[in-house]
Amino acid sequence: MKWNELSNENCSLARSLAVIGDRWTLLILRDAFLRVRRFDDFQERLGIARRVLAERLAVLVEHGVFEKTAYQERPTRYEYRLTKKGLGLYPIILSLVHWGDEHYAGRKGPPVYHRHKTCGHRFRSVMCCSECGEAVGAKDVMAEAGKA
Amino acid sequence: MKWNELSNENCSLARSLAVIGDRWTLLILRDAFLRVRRFDDFQERLGIARRVLAERLAVLVEHGVFEKTAYQERPTRYEYRLTKKGLGLYPIILSLVHWGDEHYAGRKGPPVYHRHKTCGHRFRSVMCCSECGEAVGAKDVMAEAGKA
C-alpha cells in the first residue's frame, strides 16, 4: 500500500493517519500546541529538513489543520495556527504523551506536567464515555459495523 | 534527526513515537485491538510487506507492547497478543478513530461505532481530567516543566 492510498480506506483511523500519521507531523503538532507558529521556529526546534517541513505544513494547511495567515506585510511573512479541526487533535497528542509518561519516564518523573485550568489540578488524561461519563478501557468497548 | 534518536529526547511524546509512531504500527495495533493475532492474518488484512511486518512486530515485542507466545508446537507457531502496556494504547487509537470520524466520515456516518459495554450506549471518546472528571480541551490545559 502506498501512503496516499490510505485516505481511501474505509477506516477512520487510516484516514486520520493519512493526514497526521507521519513521523514528523506529530512532532510539528506537539510544538504547535506549545504555541510555535513560524517556519524557522519549527525548523530550529525540531531539526527537521526545511524541505520536509515545508511539505508537511502544506499538507496540514491543505487539510485544514493549520491556517496560514500573514502576520506582517512588506515583506509578507506567514504563520501557522491551529484551526478548530487542528485543536481537535489534542486528545491524540495528550494520549501519546500520557502513554510515554507512564512507560518511559525516568525516576525524575515526566518532563512535562499538565494542569487543568478549570479545576486547578495537575492531571492525566482519562478516556471517558460520552454517554455515561465513566472511564473507558479497551476491554469495555465493543466495535459495531456502521453503514459506511 | 534519525528515528532512533527520538527515544533519547526528553519528551514523552517523542518517546512514544519512537515505539509506535510509524506508518504501519498504528494500523497493526488497530487490527490487534480487533483481535487479530497471527502473522499471516496481519499481513493479509493490511497488505503490508512481510519483511516490514516482521520487523515491526519484533520492535513491538521488544518494547513489551506485544507478547509473542506459541499457540502450538510441531511446527511451532506464534501469535502476538497485546500486553497490559499495549492495551494502554487504546486511548490513542480511539482518539485517532474519533478524529477521523468527525472530519472524514461520509454521509453514511462512520464505518465503525463503539459501544460501551458497561452502560450499553454507543459513544464517542471524550478526554477527561483525572482529577475533576470534566471534559478537557486544548485551551483548558497549561503545560508545566517537570524535573526531568
Next chain:
DNA sequence: CTCAGAAAGTTCACTTTTAAGACTCATAGG
C-alpha cells in the same frame, strides 16, 4: 547607496528507508 540580516521557503545531490514479491524452512496430511 551598499551591505548585512531576517523570514520563509526552494533546489540539488546524495543517503537511508521502505516496500513488493519471490524464496526458504519445518511440519502435517493424504
Next chain:
DNA sequence: CCTATGAGTCTTAAAAGTGAACTTTCTGAG
C-alpha cells in the same frame, strides 16, 4: 512423494529524508 500452512528471510527497486547552499523581499545601519 506432493501439496499446503505458517512464519518468516532475501533481493532489488522505489520513495523519503538530509544538509547545505541559494532565492526573494524587505529593513535598518554605515
